Amino acid sequence: MLLDPWSASGIDDYEKLIKEFGIEPVNSDIVNSLPKPGKYFRRGIIFGHRGFDVVLAAILNGEPFAVLSGIKPSGAFHLGSLTTAEQIVYYQKEYGATAFYCIADVEAFCDNRIPYEKSFKIAIDNLADVLALGLDPDKAYIYRQSEEKRVMDLAFEAGAHVTTAMMKAIYGEQTVFGLYMTALLQVGDILLPEHEDFNGPKPVVVPVGADQDPHIRLTRDIAKRLRSRYKFILPSATFHRLIRGLDGSEKMSKRNPMSYFELNEDIESIKPKIMNALTGGRPTVREQRELGGEPYKCRIYELAFFRIDDDSFVEDIYRKCTNGELICGDCKAMIFEKIAAWLKEHNLRKRKMLDLAYKLLEEK
Amino acid sequence: MLLDPWSASGIDDYEKLIKEFGIEPVNSDIVNSLPKPGKYFRRGIIFGHRGFDVVLAAILNGEPFAVLSGIKPSGAFHLGSLTTAEQIVYYQKEYGATAFYCIADVEAFCDNRIPYEKSFKIAIDNLADVLALGLDPDKAYIYRQSEEKRVMDLAFEAGAHVTTAMMKAIYGEQTVFGLYMTALLQVGDILLPEHEDFNGPKPVVVPVGADQDPHIRLTRDIAKRLRSRYKFILPSATFHRLIRGLDGSEKMSKRNPMSYFELNEDIESIKPKIMNALTGGRPTVREQRELGGEPYKCRIYELAFFRIDDDSFVEDIYRKCTNGELICGDCKAMIFEKIAAWLKEHNLRKRKMLDLAYKLLEEK
Numbered sequence: 001m002l003l004d005p006w007s008a009s010g011i012d013d014y015e016k017l018i019k020e021f022g023i024e025p026v027n028s029d030i031v032n033s034l035p036k037p038g039k040y041f042r043r044g045i046i047f048g049h050r051g052f053d054v055v056l057a058a059i060l061n062g063e064p065f066a067v068l069s070g071i072k073p074s075g076a077f078h079l080g081s082l083t084t085a086e087q088i089v090y091y092q093k094e095y096g097a098t099a100f101y102c103i104a105d106v107e108a109f110c111d112n113r114i115p116y117e118k119s120f121k122i123a124i125d126n127l128a129d130v131l132a133l134g135l136d137p138d139k140a141y142i143y144r145q146s147e148e149k150r151v152m153d154l155a156f157e158a159g160a161h162v163t164t165a166m167m168k169a170i171y172g173e174q175t176v177f178g179l180y181m182t183a184l185l186q187v188g189d190i191l192l193p194e195h196e197d198f199n200g201p202k203p204v205v206v207p208v209g210a211d212q213d214p215h216i217r218l219t220r221d222i223a224k225r226l227r228s229r230y231k232f233i234l235p236s237a238t239f240h241r242l243i244r245g246l247d248g249s250e251k252m253s254k255r256n257p258m259s260y261f262e263l264n265e266d267i268e269s270i271k272p273k274i275m276n277a278l279t280g281g282r283p284t285v286r287e288q289r290e291l292g293g294e295p296y297k298c299r300i301y302e303l304a305f306f307r308i309d310d311d312s313f314v315e316d317i318y319r320k321c322t323n324g325e326l327i328c329g330d331c332k333a334m335i336f337e338k339i340a341a342w343l344k345e346h347n348l349r350k351r352k353m354l355d356l357a358y359k360l361l362e363e364k
Numbered sequence: 365m366l367l368d369p370w371s372a373s374g375i376d377d378y379e380k381l382i383k384e385f386g387i388e389p390v391n392s393d394i395v396n397s398l399p400k401p402g403k404y405f406r407r408g409i410i411f412g413h414r415g416f417d418v419v420l421a422a423i424l425n426g427e428p429f430a431v432l433s434g435i436k437p438s439g440a441f442h443l444g445s446l447t448t449a450e451q452i453v454y455y456q457k458e459y460g461a462t463a464f465y466c467i468a469d470v471e472a473f474c475d476n477r478i479p480y481e482k483s484f485k486i487a488i489d490n491l492a493d494v495l496a497l498g499l500d501p502d503k504a505y506i507y508r509q510s511e512e513k514r515v516m517d518l519a520f521e522a523g524a525h526v527t528t529a530m531m532k533a534i535y536g537e538q539t540v541f542g543l544y545m546t547a548l549l550q551v552g553d554i555l556l557p558e559h560e561d562f563n564g565p566k567p568v569v570v571p572v573g574a575d576q577d578p579h580i581r582l583t584r585d586i587a588k589r590l591r592s593r594y595k596f597i598l599p600s601a602t603f604h605r606l607i608r609g610l611d612g613s614e615k616m617s618k619r620n621p622m623s624y625f626e627l628n629e630d631i632e633s634i635k636p637k638i639m640n641a642l643t644g645g646r647p648t649v650r651e652q653r654e655l656g657g658e659p660y661k662c663r664i665y666e667l668a669f670f671r672i673d674d675d676s677f678v679e680d681i682y683r684k685c686t687n688g689e690l691i692c693g694d695c696k697a698m699i700f701e702k703i704a705a706w707l708k709e710h711n712l713r714k715r716k717m718l719d720l721a722y723k724l725l726e727e728k
Contacts, residue, residue: 106520109520109521109524110520110523110524113524146517146520149513149516152513152516152520153510155545156470156473156474156510156516156542156545156546156549157473158542159474159540159541159542159544159545159546160473160474160477160540160542161542162540162541162542163539163540163541164537164538164539164540164541164544165539166541167541173528174528175527175528175529176523176524176526176527176528177523177526177527177528177530177531177544177548178520178522178523178524178525178526180523180528180541181519181520181523181545181548182520184541184545185520
């Protein structure tokens with residue numbers, strides 16, 4: 001099985017990753033050790049990691065560490081983009097991590113042919129979303145890949161330490177040669193927080209979807225090879241489940257507009273996506289009252305699970321669903337109201353952040 | 365037949381390049397059109413070109429053009445390094461071309477594992493040689509690859525426009541992935557003179573050994589693909605014969621110290637290399653007096669042909685050799701004296717250039 005981070009094919013069996021690729025499971029020991037386990041840890045959405053122990057130690061000892069994430073500026077923020085963005089804010093806010101946020105515009109160019117002028121505009125919009133989610137720009141380094149020479153330097157140095165066979169083994173046969181190069185740019189991104197200009201080696205956590213593991217493995221391998229020169233601490237990663245398509249598809253996809261929504265989408269456009277989502281409901285109301293619903297099959301439950309912070313609220317839904325108290329129509333309407341209210345607030349906050357986002361990216 | 369610019373295997377049949385690879389011959393029309401044909405043109409050392417017509421037109425019309433060359437800073441300047449270096453000076457001095465001189469330190473790192481701190485020192489020495497040969501730094505842009513972000517930008521953009529299959533077809537299977545990347549850096553180097561920061565599109569000539577044709581073909585191909593965006597004029601190249609090993613080997617090589625000498629080598633070390641060089645002499649003096657020597661077999665004649673500017677002097681040797689007047693021992697001693705005198709002067713000039721070379725590279 002070959003993981004391709006550029007066209008994430010549905011990875012439905014996360015356990016396979018743990019068994020076959022050596023991703024370590026995130027168990028209750030880790031979750032319980034965290035002074036403030038966020039919802040992604042508490043709820044098992046983060047299911048695996050590589051080398052998280054050094055980050056955990058830094059958290060527990062109050063030592064400096066960094067969190068790195070980024071976005072390929074190819075479109076508006078959507079439901080799926082939130083998982084990573086919220087985690088970067090989590091580490092910064094709860095544990096004082098320095099946040100590194102990369103706008104992967106070179107990748108957007110190589111992969112999607114989006115010219116830099118256009119991806120710059122998209123990036124402003126994306127960054128405003130992240131700022132609205134709570135990213136503190138004063139404790140963050142935000143940059144465009146195309147403007148960050150240190151990342152390019154690291155990419156070329158990485159290239160000198162990697163064999164062509166290894167690139168192929170990890171990424172498969174890529175037609176566009178530049179895609180291999182952008183993979184090495186991502187290596188550079190992940191190593192950047194340990195650059196001497198940022199106070200050198202430190203633990204770094206990269207929260208990613210499981211489909212990004214190839215980048216993580218490559219980076220850790222290259223970090224080992226460059227260790228004698230830079231004293232890198234091997235970068236860590238956590239792996240989270242991807243929120244699945246509302247319509248029942250395995251994966252949210254732009255090609256399938258009913259599977260997801262963008263954060264800036266008209267609320268009247270979002271409503272039918274939620275109201276028509278796949279649920280774990282029974283064929284008839286009577287059956288549902290008798291047998292209860294099946295939340296583990298339900299994309300509305302999944303939506304609540306990912307999006308609603310209040311544990312007791314989510315537990316309540318689960319309980320009322322499985323004991324037949326809550327009927328799908330009512331549940332959908334309730335979740336829609338919650339999501340709509342959150343979106344309204346978020347977009348108000350975001351609008352106020354657009355100027356700042358422009359300023360932050362313009363400066364670089 | 366696959367040309368590999370990183371481990372130039374002896375290309376003994378230059379005609380094959382013209383027939384098989386579509387390099388155009390440099391004929392007498394071109395040479396006679398040049399207002400000041402330098403020795404490399406006059407003597408047919410430059411045997412082929414790609415797209416030289418646009419450069420020739422710029423020369424004849426007094427329009428701006430650029431000449432680009434460079435060096436991989438992996439060791440001291442040697443006999444073979446002079447051919448390219450003298451041509452860059454030629455275009456700058458005779459026709460007012462803007463000279464671009466690239467220190468390919470990223471390539472030195474990928475290919476020879478030379479760290480940047482070390483290649484920087486070598487580069488200072490190399491640049492001092494080029495300055496001593498007459499390069500005017502006020503009309504030149506001299507840079508280290510590792511410091512020139514525009515070249516990296518162009519390399520990544522080139523990568524997005526090239527297929528993996530094409531890289532393999534041109535460069536073969538390379539174990540170190542970074543070597544493909546440095547090939548794209550060279551593409552960036554060659555396109556740099558047409559960057560908007562340097563007044564945009566213009567004819568550019570790149571004087572290279574025939575073994576560098578892969579880079580030229582790749583660059584011209586990519587320049588075509590990027591044309592709609594940057595209006596590039598396809599870069600031109602001329603191809604010159606490589607001076608062969610003094611000891612009779614087909615190629616000067618570091619592994620074979622008798623085949624070449626470095627410009628800063630002790631004169632007592634150079635002397636035996638010249639005095640023991642392969643000649644076109646006959647087995648006995650008597651035979652030589654009767655039949656004459658065979659200069660086309662003679663590495664001393666080749667040395668004179670490449671290194672001594674005075675046409676009549678070189679013609680004189682040829683005549684005296686072939687008519688039996690000149691005996692190899694005398695000829696070698698005479699050529700050695702000429703070379704030694706030139707080297708002495710050159711190294712005096714060079715020593716005075718070291719500070720300037722440091723300053724020029726330090727600034728970047």
